[in-house]
Amino acid sequence: MSAGTVPKAGRKEWFGLGILALPTLLVALDVFVLLLALPHLSADLGADSNQQLWIMDIYGFMVAGFLVPMGTLGDRIGRRRLLLTGGTVFAAASLLAAFATSPAMLIAARVLLGVAGAAISPSTLALISQMFQDAKQRAGAIGMWASCFTLGAIIGPMLGGLMLEHFWWGSLFLLGVPVMILLLIAGPKVLPESSSEDAGRIDLPSVALNLGTVLPVIYGIKESARNGFGTLPALAIVTGVALGVAFVHRQRTLKSPLLDVTLFKHGRFSASLLGLLAYSLTGGTVMLLMTQYFQAARQMTPFEAGLGLLPGMAAATVSFMVCPLIARRIRPAYVIGAGITGVTAVLAVFTQIGTASGTGTLIAGFAVFSFCGAPLVALGTHMIVGTVPPQKAGSAGALSQISNEFGAALGVATLGTLGLTVYRNEIDSTVPETIPAAAAEAARDSVSGAAAATESLPPHLADAFMNPVQTAFTSGIHTVTAVSAILITTAGTLFVTRMRHIPPIGKEQTTTPKHTKHTGNTEHTGNTGNTGNTEEKQTLTT
Numbered sequence: 001m002s003a004g005t006v007p008k009a010g011r012k013e014w015f016g017l018g019i020l021a022l023p024t025l026l027v028a029l030d031v032f033v034l035l036l037a038l039p040h041l042s043a044d045l046g047a048d049s050n051q052q053l054w055i056m057d058i059y060g061f062m063v064a065g066f067l068v069p070m071g072t073l074g075d076r077i078g079r080r081r082l083l084l085t086g087g088t089v090f091a092a093a094s095l096l097a098a099f100a101t102s103p104a105m106l107i108a109a110r111v112l113l114g115v116a117g118a119a120i121s122p123s124t125l126a127l128i129s130q131m132f133q134d135a136k137q138r139a140g141a142i143g144m145w146a147s148c149f150t151l152g153a154i155i156g157p158m159l160g161g162l163m164l165e166h167f168w169w170g171s172l173f174l175l176g177v178p179v180m181i182l183l184l185i186a187g188p189k190v191l192p193e194s195s196s197e198d199a200g201r202i203d204l205p206s207v208a209l210n211l212g213t214v215l216p217v218i219y220g221i222k223e224s225a226r227n228g229f230g231t232l233p234a235l236a237i238v239t240g241v242a243l244g245v246a247f248v249h250r251q252r253t254l255k256s257p258l259l260d261v262t263l264f265k266h267g268r269f270s271a272s273l274l275g276l277l278a279y280s281l282t283g284g285t286v287m288l289l290m291t292q293y294f295q296a297a298r299q300m301t302p303f304e305a306g307l308g309l310l311p312g313m314a315a316a317t318v319s320f321m322v323c324p325l326i327a328r329r330i331r332p333a334y335v336i337g338a339g340i341t342g343v344t345a346v347l348a349v350f351t352q353i354g355t356a357s358g359t360g361t362l363i364a365g366f367a368v369f370s371f372c373g374a375p376l377v378a379l380g381t382h383m384i385v386g387t388v389p390p391q392k393a394g395s396a397g398a399l400s401q402i403s404n405e406f407g408a409a410l411g412v413a414t415l416g417t418l419g420l421t422v423y424r425n426e427i428d429s430t431v432p433e434t435i436p437a438a439a440a441e442a443a444r445d446s447v448s449g450a451a452a453a454t455e456s457l458p459p460h461l462a463d464a465f466m467n468p469v470q471t472a473f474t475s476g477i478h479t480v481t482a483v484s485a486i487l488i489t490t491a492g493t494l495f496v497t498r499m500r501h502i503p504p505i506g507k508e509q510t511t512t513p514k515h516t517k518h519t520g521n522t523e524h525t526g527n528t529g530n531t532g533n534t535e536e537k538q539t540l541t542t
Contacts, residue, residue: 006134009141013131016190017141020124021148022179023087027117028152029159030059030176037160040169047103054107057222062114063121064405065214069207070115071122071398072258076202079126080193084184086119091180098170109173125397129385130194136506138386139324143378147320149404150313150370158306206258209247216240218405221413263396269387271498272380273403275336278491279376280407282347282484285415286369289477290362297447297470298359299454308363312370319374324382328506332379333499340492342372347485351478355470358477376495382505415484419476423447426475430468439465447473 034056042052074082093112100106128145132138163171217240220233251257264270287309294305319339327335346369353361381400388396424444431440439457442449443465450469454462 008134009132009137012190016131016192017128017144019183019186019190020083020127021145023083023090023120023183024124024145025148025152025155026090026176026179027063027120028149029156030113030117030152034059034160034172037164037169037172040164041100041106044169045100045103045106047106051103051107055103055110057219058107059110059114059117060405061215061218062111063118064218064402065211066115066118067122067398067402067405068210068214068259069202070119071126071396073202074119074123074126078193079123079130080187080191082119083123083127083191084187086116086123087180087183087187090116090120091177091184094173094176094180098173100170121401122397125381125385125400127191127194129397130192134506135382135386136324136328139327139379139382139505140321142382142385143320143324143374146374146377146381147317150316150320150374155306155313158303158310161301161303161306201256203250203254203256203258206247206250206254209243209250210258213240213244213247214402216243221406221410224413224417259399263388263399266387267498268383268502269396271495272383272387273399275376275380275491275495276384276400277403277407277410278488279343279373280404281411281415282343282488283369283373283411284408285411285419285480286347286350286366286484288412288416289419289480290366292447293358293362293473293477295448295451297451297466297473299451299466308359309366311363311367315367316370316374319371320378323375323378324505327375327379328504331500331504332375332383332502333496336375336379336499337492337496339372339375340488340495343369344485344489344492346372347481347488350481351485353474353477355467355474358470358474376492380495383499383502415480418483419480420446421476422479423472423476426472427468430472432464432468435461435465443469 038052038056041047041055047055070082070086089112093109093116097106097109097113100109124145125142128141129138132141159175160172216236220236220240223233223236224230247259248261251259251261290309291305294300294308300308323335323339346365349361349365384400385396423446427443427450431443435443436457439450439453442453447469450466454465457465
């Protein structure tokens, strides 16, 4: 290799990316298929309402709580080892969930699935940063990786709906078993092992403080969205913030911290995390409102609602592939800024939709929204992992995922609650007097309650009942999208302002990787761009 060059990824690395994409897709898909299976498994297992909430939420809680510890653990013991261990646990927990005989057994299986999912996500991103050291190739690989989350979110409801028509609810969990078996077979052959040479011991008090920070805050946000901002959610959030302050203080005093908080001093790193947070906050809420509109206000089946999101999935996938290529010639900040302009324009259009044209406008608009928003996700994630030293790749990957988790939860709690408030205020005075009191009360609670109530109404009453429901829910969409447009524009302006000096991808990569002595397996140390004089052991299994 000549001086001044960076090793290019070959066929083995690209095949390895395909292997990494499968568990990433599965982790994203696992969240959404359960939405459809919940009524079936609840009836079969006899789960009460409280148990149903834990079955739904515990997976996300565990993923969010263990992302940072798992990302750091991978930096220490090896990302491939952690990935394969997480895959093994995920497959075993999937079998346990599929054949659960009680709500408690299913909740326990979901706990294991969440912990395993937290091990998988940051490991895949960290391995990608090691396999694709060339900045141009890495940006494209991260774009493909990021598209898996969009695919999982949209394929999940459609696939789940089809499977529930032909199989029992446990079959949805079995989807993960063959995927993880393939990972365990092919992973050791095509994925490199990499870890940090100077990794210290895992600080268990830091792990406890991290869990004590993330879990109460996520719980408080979700509980506020579900039942309103009461004493318990407020106490949980305050407790989480207080423990978070203690966590940060402890990290600053440790020689080998669980999370290197000095990473946030990098303007590129912090601005990228903020951008991902803002997009997941607005994008997740828009997608939630769309699915509610399709299934409740328009009374589509889950499969039909999934088809309505399919153009958005296709547009996002294309954009994830194309935007890294464009960013080789145009500065990434300008590519992202142009995308955010498109996102804002779509949100402005959404503020004007009517009940008659709402479905078509939402489908077409979401496709444009997804295409324009993909550069922020793909290039923002590339900036995060490209900014930090290689030995911190796992931690960086974990933080990018946490920003998505917090953004989605915060979006539902704030913007989702805002939309619900607008809906309730309008529907309260517009339900026809001829509608039975029970149905009217259900409509005042939520659009889903209104949709369920129509099943007991005669057709002529059902139509008269759903007209004001659709109007009120559309008003909620108007308000939420208007606020979302302001938020994403503000975050986008800050991002472009802070990042406009960064040259096109590949133009700043001048560092030559260092090579070490071969000892059986091939070993080399290197970095991924302008990350300083950092070194990391990377063992390539041949």
